[in-house]
Each structure stands twice: as C-alpha cells, then as structure tokens.
Amino acid sequence: MTFNRAAAVVAGSLLLAVPAYAQGTAPSPGVVPGSAASAPAPTGKPAVPSAERTAKSKDCSMQADNQGLHGKARKKFRNACKHGLS
DSSP: OHHHHHHHHHHHHHHHHHHHHOOOOOOTOOTTTTTTSSSOOOOSSSOOOHHHHHHHHHHHHHHHHHOOOHHHHHHHHHHHHHTOOO
16 A cells, blocks of 8 residues: 555656646747847947957956956956956
C-alpha cells in the first residue's frame, strides 16, 4: 500500500507540473518578431557608432595605464574620460 500511495503522489505532481511548462509568454498580437515594435525603447541618448566608442574606450584605458591607475580610481578616471568630463 505504501508503494501505491507513493506512485499516486508522483503521478499527481507530474499532472500539476506539466501545465506549468506549457505556459510561456506569447508574442503580442500584431507584433512581428524582429520588427521595430519589438525593439527596445530609445533611451534619449544620441547614438554613437560602435567603432568610435571602442576607440575612445581604448584611448581612455591607455591613459589610465600610463597613469598607473587601478581599481576604483581607474574606473572613475575611465568613466570621466569616456564622457569628456576630464
């Protein structure tokens, strides 16, 4: 009788768990994946080309290296450098 009760508990929990796997987020009606409607909202910041960001970041890192900065001081310097604050 113990085996039957254990089997019933396992079967019951499987029946309850299966619908949870089937639930997911369906796309909104009328929204095509990859369209502008599914793109993230703009942040209000002007778009900067990737190559320009990379070059500026590398330049700021090199300046921090030359100054021997590490840790929080380096992070603070690079942030100010990349945003033109220094």
